[in-house]
Amino acid sequence: MPSDMQVKSGIYIHIPFCTSKCLYCDFFSTPLKNESIRYDYEKAVIRELKRRLPELKGTVLRSVYVGGGSPSLMEAPFFSRISDIVSSAGTLLKDVEYTVEVNPHDISTDWIRELKDTGVNRISAGIQAFDDTVLKEMGRRTAVEDMINTLPDLAGSFKNLSVDMIYGIGSGRDIKSELSQIFEIIDPVHFSAYQYTPPEKKDAPAPLDEETSAAQEKTFTETLLKKGFRRYEVSNYSKKGFESVHNTTYWEMGTWLGIGAGARSFNSIKREHSFYDENTASFISGEGLSRYSPSLREQIEEFLLMGLRITEGIEIKRMENHFGTAFEKMIESSSLKSLIDEGLLKKNNGRIFCTEKGMDFLNTVLLKLFEFIKA
Numbered sequence: 001m002p003s004d005m006q007v008k009s010g011i012y013i014h015i016p017f018c019t020s021k022c023l024y025c026d027f028f029s030t031p032l033k034n035e036s037i038r039y040d041y042e043k044a045v046i047r048e049l050k051r052r053l054p055e056l057k058g059t060v061l062r063s064v065y066v067g068g069g070s071p072s073l074m075e076a077p078f079f080s081r082i083s084d085i086v087s088s089a090g091t092l093l094k095d096v097e098y099t100v101e102v103n104p105h106d107i108s109t110d111w112i113r114e115l116k117d118t119g120v121n122r123i124s125a126g127i128q129a130f131d132d133t134v135l136k137e138m139g140r141r142t143a144v145e146d147m148i149n150t151l152p153d154l155a156g157s158f159k160n161l162s163v164d165m166i167y168g169i170g171s172g173r174d175i176k177s178e179l180s181q182i183f184e185i186i187d188p189v190h191f192s193a194y195q196y197t198p199p200e201k202k203d204a205p206a207p208l209d210e211e212t213s214a215a216q217e218k219t220f221t222e223t224l225l226k227k228g229f230r231r232y233e234v235s236n237y238s239k240k241g242f243e244s245v246h247n248t249t250y251w252e253m254g255t256w257l258g259i260g261a262g263a264r265s266f267n268s269i270k271r272e273h274s275f276y277d278e279n280t281a282s283f284i285s286g287e288g289l290s291r292y293s294p295s296l297r298e299q300i301e302e303f304l305l306m307g308l309r310i311t312e313g314i315e316i317k318r319m320e321n322h323f324g325t326a327f328e329k330m331i332e333s334s335s336l337k338s339l340i341d342e343g344l345l346k347k348n349n350g351r352i353f354c355t356e357k358g359m360d361f362l363n364t365v366l367l368k369l370f371e372f373i374k375a
């Protein structure tokens with residue numbers, strides 16, 4: 001078992017292909033023009049993964065996450081090859097959370113059956129809304145019928161099933177009814193509920209007003225708490241023991257190796273970021289990888305930004321260990337005290353964390369702390 005102070009790591013693989021573009025989408029995604037591009041892209045992912053895997057040296061690999069785009073457009077052997085590479089590097093696959101993002105529109109019973117034998121042990125299903133009118137407004141290719149047809153099969157094969165939804169978008173929504181319809185067909189152990197931020201493009205749907213959006217978020221929280229979920233991060237809820245291992249590595253500023261066009265990496269030991277250009281052709285040809293080292297101030301900001309998203313917050317000792325200096329030497333104690341006095345932050349058991357009110361005003365909390373960073 002890794003000790004608390006060992007650097008934890010994850011691998012992220014980006015599959016940029018989608019068969020159509022959702023109107024609200026702000027991710028790097030591109031149409032899958034033909035099979036040969038998919039084949040070349042697969043080869044490039046495998047090549048880069050093998051080439052860059054040594055960058056995880058000195059860390060404990062805990063997760064693999066294939067996101068997109070639409071990873072469900074890839075075939076089972078691709079996921080098996082990733083498992084083989086991870087295993088041959090000496091990691092026991094059974095100790096790794098291996099997630100694939102799935103669009104319920106793309107998959108069949110055969111695809112699910114084959115995926116089960118690849119080492120993948122967690123599914124993140126992109127539902128977004130369980131209402132055809134809203135799905136149309138979002139420009140999703142998925143319909144409620146697709147979900148009714150494929151989600152029970154997925155749930156039958158993968159106990160560790162997460163559901164992704166978006167609020168703050170779509171007219172006349174009844175979030176409570178959407179959730180209850182989802183629970184009628186599946187029993188997920190994890191929910192992500194993200195607030196919609198419109199991308200900067202002309203045809204993007206307008207967001208709902210703040211009040212409606214806040215009411216929808218409240219409905220998510222109340223309904224999921226009643227169902228036995230715990231809100232462990234601003235946008236994430238889970239049953240006990242099913243918190244996302246992969247995302248926790250981001251929030252705790254571990255190391256992650258991102259492979260694929262547009263994918264980003266962070267090496268927590270070297271304190272170095274790297275990213276591939278959002279360009280499929282250059283990724284395939286082995287170009288477009290850049291690296292940069294953030295300043296100390298940027299590193300402290302990132303650490304606070306990620307750490308305060310989770311309800312357990314930041315373990316002060318871990319932060320001191322990460323930066324090799326006392327907390328008071330990084331941040332003015334007076335700023336912490338005033339945020340505690342305002343009821344936005346708490347300090348307890350060697351951790352600082354947001355109160356419920358602080359979570360609602362996370363940006364305000366962060367800006368105040370950033371102002372008082374001593375670097």
Ligand code: SF4
Pocket residue numbers: 017018020021022025026027028029068069070103
């Ligand atoms: S499926 Fe996901 S990545 Fe693809 S266009 Fe829709 S939101 Fe974007």
